[in-house]
Amino acid sequence: MHIYLYEPRSERHQGLTRELATAGMRPVMIGPEFFRTDLSLLNRGGNDQRPFLLAAEGEATIAQIRLLRSAGCANPIIVLRDFRNSTHTAEALNAGADDDMTIPLKVIELRSRLNSVLRRAKGHASESVTVGEVTAYFDGRDPVVAGTRVRLSRREHAIFQHLALNPNRIVSKAAIYDAVYGMAEEQPLDKVIDVYICKIRKKIDAAAVSGRPYIETVYGRGYKLTAEHPDAAPLDDVRTAAVA
Structure with a gap:
């Protein structure tokens, strides 16, 4: 997960960077000049959804x-402060922050708070979403397909979560690429997303007892996690045929 980190104190941002890295979070350092740019470009096209951590x-x-x-x-915003102050916390939340935490922070708690904000932003109140035989979790757990755990790599998890946050909706390749690779120093070709999607699809399809594909490629637009395929037989019909 890539995140924007505003922490002007060099010794503090170095410590935060190390701590965040242990949880697989890669901070993109920003300074005061960032807020003088055209911030409306952040969500243009719906691609940039990286959370903000603001000191x-x-x-x-x-x-x-x-x-x-x-x-x-609309990116999630979490304020990091050195000492708890209920008045300042209330001001930050009223201004539009999603959460307020006191340093030193535990990355396991930070990640859970970020997951909570992200899933609520997509209209999910619970910790998981079920699409047909597929149950996807937003807390980092592997998905379960027809009662079987499907193991995903770290990259596969990051990609699959974006599909799971938008069930039955098309997610563009650009949005997935930006969320997974963002401002990483090494930027592979966007074809890598197709490769990972193919791997995820094979794992999920192999565990699905219905034989129904759950990750649909919408050519020229992106991908969709869905149980609805117009050319697929209803699930009950598939099971009846299997029994017969």
């Missing part, structure tokens, strides 16, 4: 949050 700096932090929200930025 608390009083009114400056409130201004940053308001700038992001007024520009239409």
Whole structure:
């Protein structure tokens, strides 16, 4: 997971970077100049959904949050502060922050909070979503297909989660690529997404007892996690045929 990290204190951002890396989170460092750019470009095309971690700096932090929200930025925002202060926390939340945490933080808690914000932003209140035989979890657990755990690699998890957050909706290849690779130093060709999708599809299809494909390629537009295929037989018919 790539995230934006605003922490002007060098010793603190180095420590945070190391801590975040242990949970597979890769921070993209931003400074005050970031908030003077055209922030409306962040969500243009729906590609950039990276969360923001903002070090608390009083009114400056409130201004940053308001700038992001007024520009239409819907990315999750979590404020990090050195000491608990209920008044300042309330101000940040009222300005548009999604959460407020006190340093030192535990990355396992941070990741859970980010997962909670992301799934609620997509309209999911529970920890999982079920599509046909597929149960996808938003907390990092492997998906379960027809009662069988399907093991995914870290990259496969990142890609599959974006499909699971948008069940029955098309997710563009650009959106998946940006979420998984973002501003990484090494940027592979976007064809790599096709390769990972193929691997995920094979694993899920192999576990599905119905024989129904669950990851659909919508040519020229992207991919979709769905149980609805117009040319597929109803699940009850498939099971009846199998018994016969």
